[in-house]
Amino acid sequence: MLKPVDKSLIYEIMYFMEENDDWLSYEYFKYYRKDIFIFWRKANILLWKLFKITKSKRLALFIGDLQITQAEMIKKDWEEENTPYNEILDDCYREIIEVIINNKLCDPLENVKIKNIRGFDFFNAMAFPCFGDNLLAINTGVFFLSHTLVRSTEALLKARNENTKLPKIFEKLFLKQFIKASLAIICRDHTKTIFKIRFIASDDSLLTGIEIFCIAHEYAHLIFRKINYEYTMLKFEKYYDADIVKLIFTNQEIAADAFAIIVLKYYQLSLNEYSIALYSPQFLFKIFANYDEILSTKESKTHPANIDRYNYIKKMVCQSKYDIYDSELDIIWEKSKININKYVNKYKKYYNKIMSIWNEILAIIREDIESNKMH
Ligand SMILES: [Zn+2]
Numbered sequence: 001m002l003k004p005v006d007k008s009l010i011y012e013i014m015y016f017m018e019e020n021d022d023w024l025s026y027e028y029f030k031y032y033r034k035d036i037f038i039f040w041r042k043a044n045i046l047l048w049k050l051f052k053i054t055k056s057k058r059l060a061l062f063i064g065d066l067q068i069t070q071a072e073m074i075k076k077d078w079e080e081e082n083t084p085y086n087e088i089l090d091d092c093y094r095e096i097i098e099v100i101i102n103n104k105l106c107d108p109l110e111n112v113k114i115k116n117i118r119g120f121d122f123f124n125a126m127a128f129p130c131f132g133d134n135l136l137a138i139n140t141g142v143f144f145l146s147h148t149l150v151r152s153t154e155a156l157l158k159a160r161n162e163n164t165k166l167p168k169i170f171e172k173l174f175l176k177q178f179i180k181a182s183l184a185i186i187c188r189d190h191t192k193t194i195f196k197i198r199f200i201a202s203d204d205s206l207l208t209g210i211e212i213f214c215i216a217h218e219y220a221h222l223i224f225r226k227i228n229y230e231y232t233m234l235k236f237e238k239y240y241d242a243d244i245v246k247l248i249f250t251n252q253e254i255a256a257d258a259f260a261i262i263v264l265k266y267y268q269l270s271l272n273e274y275s276i277a278l279y280s281p282q283f284l285f286k287i288f289a290n291y292d293e294i295l296s297t298k299e300s301k302t303h304p305a306n307i308d309r310y311n312y313i314k315k316m317v318c319q320s321k322y323d324i325y326d327s328e329l330d331i332i333w334e335k336s337k338i339n340i341n342k343y344v345n346k347y348k349k350y351y352n353k354i355m356s357i358w359n360e361i362l363a364i365i366r367e368d369i370e371s372n373k374m375h
Contacts, residue, residue, distance in 0.1 A: 038189060040067050041354060052357045060364035085116040085143050092211045093136075096219060099266045105259075106223055106234060109134055114215070116140050123185070127218035134222045138215060145185055146210040149287060152177035153332060154206055157276075160328040175336055182340050186291055187347045205271055209280025212267060213260045220259035224252060231255055239265070244316060253303050254312060257281065261316045279322045285310035286326060290333045294341050 041048070044063060051059050093114050100108055114136040123145050125138045156174055159166045166174070183189075227233050229252070236245050236255075239262050248255045261281060268278040288306040303309070314326075 040070065041358070043070060045354075048354070048357050048361065051361055055360075057364055057368075060361045061368055063361055064365040064368075085140055088143060088211065089114050089116055089138060089215070092208065092215050095208075095212060095267060096216050096263055099263050103266050105262060106227070109219075109222055109226060112136060112219075112222070114138065116143070125214050125218045127221040129222075129225070136215060136218050136222070138218070142214050143211060145181070146207055146284070148181035148184065149178075149284075150204075150207045150210070152181045153283075153329065156332060157206075157325045157328050161324055175332065178332055179336050179339050179343070182287075182291065182336070183343050183347065186295060186340070186344055187351070189347070189351075205275035205277040206280055206283060209264060209267075209277030210284055212277065213264055213281045213284070216260035216263040217256045220256035221252070223259070224255065234259065236262075240316060244312070247312060251304065257309065257313060258316055261313065276322070276325070278317055278319065279325055281313045282310065282317050282322060283325065283329070285313055286329050287333075290329075290337070294337070294344055 044067065047059065047063050047066070051063065093112075097108055100106060111132060112134045113130075115138070117137045117139055123139065123141050125136070125142055127134070127136050129135070152174055155166060156171065165171075223234075224231070231249055234255075236248050236258055240248070240258065244258070248258045261278075264278050264280065268275065271277060285306050289310045292306050304312075
């Protein structure tokens with residue numbers, strides 16, 4: 001039997017609804033402006049549609065000039081370097097280094113620079129040597145998208161774990177937000193899915209876990225390079241059973257995940273019993289694997305498929321107490337996948353239509369540029 005509604009949970013949600021200084025919304029608007037094509041589309045859609053009706057060459061050229069002016073105007077934003085993400089990155093990086101040193105996982109690297117880079121709409125990170133430095137480049141999307149996913153699901157996960165039930169109205173609201181977050185990730189477009197979620201659990205361990213996992217994964221690539229891919233130096237057998245260790249030795253990406261999970265395991269020890277940082281990678285790849293159902297994704301060339309990654313990560317994490325979260329994610333997915341699928345298809349149609357208008361405008365602008373060159 002379910003317990004009656006947990007009042008403190010509602011209170012927590014109400015409290016965060018009233019919070020106004022939400023840097024997520026701030027970042028959303030700022031970064032959204034960084035994606036010039038989406039910005040142009042959003043700002044000029046009426047003109048684009050007018051062009052579709054009139055096919056006026058003059059209008060197309062006007063749109064071209066207008067968009068250049070708009071780009072100049074927002075260029076300032078692009079040049080601005082420091083965002084709250086940099087601080088989050090630095091904090092996570094410090095945690096990772098602390099874990100590595102305190103637990104003697106390996107010798108920490110020197111000359112590491114960590115930077116958040118453009119692309120707040122996709123989930124990606126890279127590590128590479130660059131003029132004597134080791135660069136960890138994390139797309140802003142890693143942070144932004146983890147926020148949207150965590151914020152729309154965490155209350156549901158926690159309620160399930162506490163064997164309580166959210167009031168129907170909140171349950172519906174969170175599901176709706178999960179659908180929006182999913183669309184934004186699948187379609188890589190936030191214009192239809194403006195995120196205004198102000199709820200965040202007071203314990204943000206799930207979110208921090210994702211961030212630490214992503215950075216530690218990239219850090220692992222740098223470590224591997226330094227030790228010449230001699231994985232035995234990292235003593236994986238101390239943490240994983242023989243099957244997993246064998247798997248780790250087959251693939252650099254799997255080894256990087258394994259390294260990041262060791263970091264998370266130690267990090268989790270420093271948190272209280274309600275924290276679920278260690279569940280984070282399992283959470284992430286379970287959701288991504290679900291998206292693959294809709295995307296019918298071609299296999300990634302660089303990384304193992306999301307579903308495989310989920311499966312071995314679950315084994316590496318090895319915590320049966322997280323099964324309840326997995327099954328709640330299954331429920332969330334069952335309840336939302338039909339809608340997500342429907343909206344994704346609708347979006348694709350819309351996008352193709354809009355792109356064809358834009359391509360016509362672009363053709364006229366190009367033609368004009370060419371003919372001006374000739375004169
Ligand atoms: Zn990798």
